[in-house]
Amino acid sequence: MVDRKNKKHTRGKTWLWRTLLVLGLVVGLALVFNEQIKLFVVNWMGQSTMKTISKETVKKNEKKEGNFDFKSVKALDVATVGKATTSKVNGIGKIAIPSVKMRLPILLGLANENLSQGAGTMNAGQKMGEGNYALAGHYMTASGVLFSPLKGVEKGDNMYITDMSKVYTYRVTTKTVVYETQVQWIEDVPGKKLLTLITCASPTEGETHRIVVQGELTKTTKATSSTLRVFD
Template sequence: MAKHKSSRKRVWLWRVLLTLGLLVGLALVFNEQIKLFVVDHLTQTTMQKIDANTVKKNQKTPGNFDFKSVKALDVSTVGKAAATANQRNAIGKIAIPAVNLKLPILKGLSNSNLSTGAGTMKPDQQMGQGNYALAGHYMTDRGILFSPLKNVQVGNTVYLTDMAKVYTYKVATKTTVNETQVQWINDVAGKKLVTLITCASATEGETNRIMVQGALTKTTKATTKTLAVFD
């Protein structure tokens, strides 16, 4: 009789553990889906609100440029970004048609900014001048944030706009660098560049970065036609 009761307890315990494991697994799966959905929604809604007046206003706002404050995207971080969506300081847009990348550009590296689009890496940098450096998160979904950079190839075109002009760059370099190799975002005398940085994988603690760099080839006025690439 005692053995029978002990056996029933073990079966019950295993059922409880299996149920808990299933629930935890489902929570992890749906948390990831919810996170991706919210990030994509933040990206799209921010893109729709960017115009010339908004850019001029937001260019005057301060930004956070502390690399060490950047955290991996989790549900909590994304949730905070969604709660402050109306406070985002968008200053432009970026598009790379070859990999279907279209994102808002935001001033600084706050976690809310990086939950929404690409963040500027240096104070007072200007499109079409010096080395315009942007950072973004790499996620498991290749269509979210800077994940598509993994598929960029030399020769691809990168477009930036501040809603007054459209700046066209041609990718000249793509490589993997260590997170400590920050010299890639420095200005280079006589050159007008764009530098894009993202993690080499979605693994937490990843120390390598994908670095894409292009040279300015053309600057045109922002019109309905030239801005169509960002739609």
């Protein structure tokens, strides 16, 4: 005769092991696909924000205040990205570098919500086509996300930014790697109209070096359906 008590105990152990196995698989899959999911969400947010940027929204958002505290910038982990999905950002333009297939929204300031989906302005009051227009962005493990494509930029490549009223074309003149304290790269240079892009030299947290890509203004044109096509 079967011992019902032992049989019930065996079923309980089997159920427990199955539950632990399923949980283990879920955790394992989350760890494996965590990075892919994060990159997908980051890319989706950036492209979604691009669609909301218009001449009217730019004029409205340019009047707002941004966060320009470099020390407040955090590594782009899952929690930061998750928070960004429910946060409002202030889009003030777009940037495109066709040679490396980089197209992103330009957002006011260095808030983590901004850097989770696009390029953040580094100085308060900076204007496109004037002085040194400096933008920061995260370097990711996927070559096509955020500022990762900057590793593939070469001297002579064209870079475009727009405030939806005009399109500014810059030609890359400098690409270098500098130490994080060399902030002079984002300062104005007398007599020059520059676009400066800054990102970490690697996705490693605590990275102390930065990739700097800088270009000089070569042309300013009116924003039309034709000239804005480079941002699509």
